[in-house]
Amino acid sequence: MDLSRRQLAAVLTGAAAAQAQTPSDPDLEAARQLQRVAAQTIARVPLPMTTEPAVHFKA
């Protein structure tokens, strides 16, 4: 399907608007919030720049 840039923009804007109107799932929001809180908690641990992740690639 051939779409001009203007038509594509209209489609994308419409899709975004439709997505915004979709009622959000409160369980999913709660799970995302839990994930954010966990990340913030971990971020409070002082982490030396030289610390590598606990798993290494093995060739």
Place this chain on the structure above:
Amino acid sequence: MAEIAPDIFFASITELSAKLRAKEFSCVELTRAFCDRLERIGPRYNALALSLREQAVRQARDVDADLKIGRTRGPLHGIPYGAKDLLAVKKEPTTWGAKPYAAQVFDYDAAVIERLNKVGAILIGKLSMIELAGGGDYRTAAASLTGPGLNPWDPTRWSGGSSSGSATSVAAGLTAFAIGSETSGSILTPAAYCGVTGLRPTYGLVSRRGAMALSWTLDKLGPLCRSAEDCALVLHQIAGNDIQDPGSAGRSFNYTPQYARKPEQVTIGYLPVDFEDGAEPSAQAALRAAFEVVKSLGVTLKEIKIPDFPYGAMVGTIIAGEAGSIFEDLIRSGRVDQLADKHQIAGLKAMLDLPAIEYQRAMRVRSLVKQGFRDLFLNCDMVLTPSRLGPAPKAAEPLDTPRPPTKSRESQIPGGNLAGLPALSLPCGLADGLPVAISLLGRPFYENQLVAIGNLFQKQTDWHRRRPPVRA
């Protein structure tokens, strides 16, 4: 045809093996009796995913033929066992406890099944589990294709998860031992709640080839048994290098109690609060008594501090980073909505939004956790903790229902898993008629010494021999 006495269903591996060799009963008779019991009683506790009676009886005939000519393949030869339904068994359904995978069939056996086959252990059934081993943060005992795992000590209580059926089947005498898996607590918790002995091996000691992956850097397979010694006998067979498991440590495990250090040469670290008033009130007396027994073994006890890190947040983030990738197709296809627990569905979906930077941060802090435990084990050989701070919760209530407040924390489960350490859970008493347990946490590849101390504890106590009130 020999009568299989009820006590046989609760015999240790060594006892069963001796009776088979003495021809008190044949392996076919023993296998049929265990299959009858598993099929009759297993569904009562939602413990059975799939009976494998036909192939088990076929295998048992081979064992009888071997025994007839005096050929034995070790202590597991002819012993009936069950495997958590996340382990592939050739041409049989492997559901991972989850509806979207209810029809899944593999054309190969998992490495542990292969290894147990080789030594003549008889796989009689696949055992129920929390769907996808609970990686999406489940909140109900009913988060399973087979329904809530019910506890043989009290069916209104949960059996624990995610290796629910593995613990139940051993506790109720439906299998002589079982294989479970642990990403963070899935062997130790059901072992503690059901009053059986559970061994979580060091990360990489047991091959996970053919097992469902939840978290490549946390997943481990291990035995649930009637005693510490039984756990060692099973681990001896299932441990070992596997080039096809990228996490394999390339190590084996030899059960050599004769080479374990004497208790006088062992220092056990502990947090005093855990054995004073740190646990839930109903569990405190049992934990205090267990501590006194450990003290009486002649070991040196030393107060320690567990390294302080946000263990729960770290485990959650690392599982999210890895399980989100493993189950990406399930999540994006929408089939994830077929799962039983809405929190688990939401948790899995949210994993797709985890920034890579957060996963990497958790994995970098994990390096500090490993160092923290390395430092801790400079001061002691192992750590004694409660396995859980209270008995099993009610099966019908949400699992996040507030519990009695405690001064202790259950940090040894996520902490020990993040550091890849082995742990042994030993039943140590009853609280309100439900099992309570202690755990021994050791440095990597220290299983032989954990089992030695566990053995001594079980020689002084009989909690591992207690049986739940299961109707035949």
